[in-house]
Amino acid sequence: MDPNIIWAIALIAVGAALIILELFIPSGGLIGVASVGCFIGATYLGYQAGEKTGLVILCSSVLVVGVMIYMALKIWPHTPMGRNALPTDENPADTVTKALEHLVGLRGVSTSTLMPNGRIEIDGKTYDAVSQGTIIEEGFAIEVLSIESNRILVTQVEQSPSDQQSTGDRTDTTVEYSTFEDDLEQSLGDETL
Structure with a gap:
């Protein structure tokens, strides 16, 4: 078996592992970029072994990435980081x-x-x-x-x-409200013009 094919398969496995690792370690996307690099490297090595092999490795990479993203969306909300990042349905x-x-x-x-x-x-x-x-x-x-x-x-x-x-002879206290004009009139008394 061609060593390029072995390295390509190894890079696909490492890329898949890095996608899973990205779920649990907040890296700001650096681990995700490294996994993309692994898939690109695997595709390159596959084409070095031959055109058919390169196409098979490329399709395998796309399939693995799709499956890993699907699994990530199913698993990530249940991780501690996912629970903290996603909003809850319950209002405090x-x-x-x-x-x-x-x-x-x-x-x-x-x-x-x-x-x-x-x-x-x-x-x-x-x-x-x-x-x-x-x-x-x-x-x-x-x-x-x-x-x-x-x-x-x-x-x-x-x-x-x-x-x-x-409580004794307490009665309910009522508050009477008055307007400014009423208060002014009451304070001036008969001194109106």
């Missing part, structure tokens, strides 16, 4: 939402004044929460309405009579 905000979904419908107590952001306690655990735009004083009973990303939306619920006695 969805994982937070799923972790808090069990809170929907549960009741707890506000541990700070929610204006509308504050802290709540449910089953002995403290969470950051958001009210529906109303002020919820510290110590009032709340209920979790929904979870949106990492926001826990709560509303104040009626307290039991024993809870109302412990």
Whole structure:
């Protein structure tokens, strides 16, 4: 057997091994370029042995490259480098939402004044929460309405009579909004022109 054919077969095997190695070692494509060089060298040596042999080596190289690329696309996403490089289907905000979904419908107590952001306690655990735009004083009973990303939306619920006695004669505080003109008119009093 012609030594050029033996070297050509060896270069095809080395080129295939380099393609596999490229999957596991991040080289910036240098190992891939080396594998292409092996296939070109194998084809050159095949044509040195004869035209028919060169054509067979060329077809073998193309076939091996195709099979290796197909296998690479099947294997690479499961390698550590492939898992880090490819985007995941799961949104990180969805994982937070799923972790808090069990809170929907549960009741707890506000541990700070929610204006509308504050802290709540449910089953002995403290969470950051958001009210529906109303002020919820510290110590009032709340209920979790929904979870949106990492926001826990709560509303104040009626307290039991024993809870109302412990909080004293608290009443809901309402905030009255006024316009700039109303405030100006009130501060000037009768001094208007």
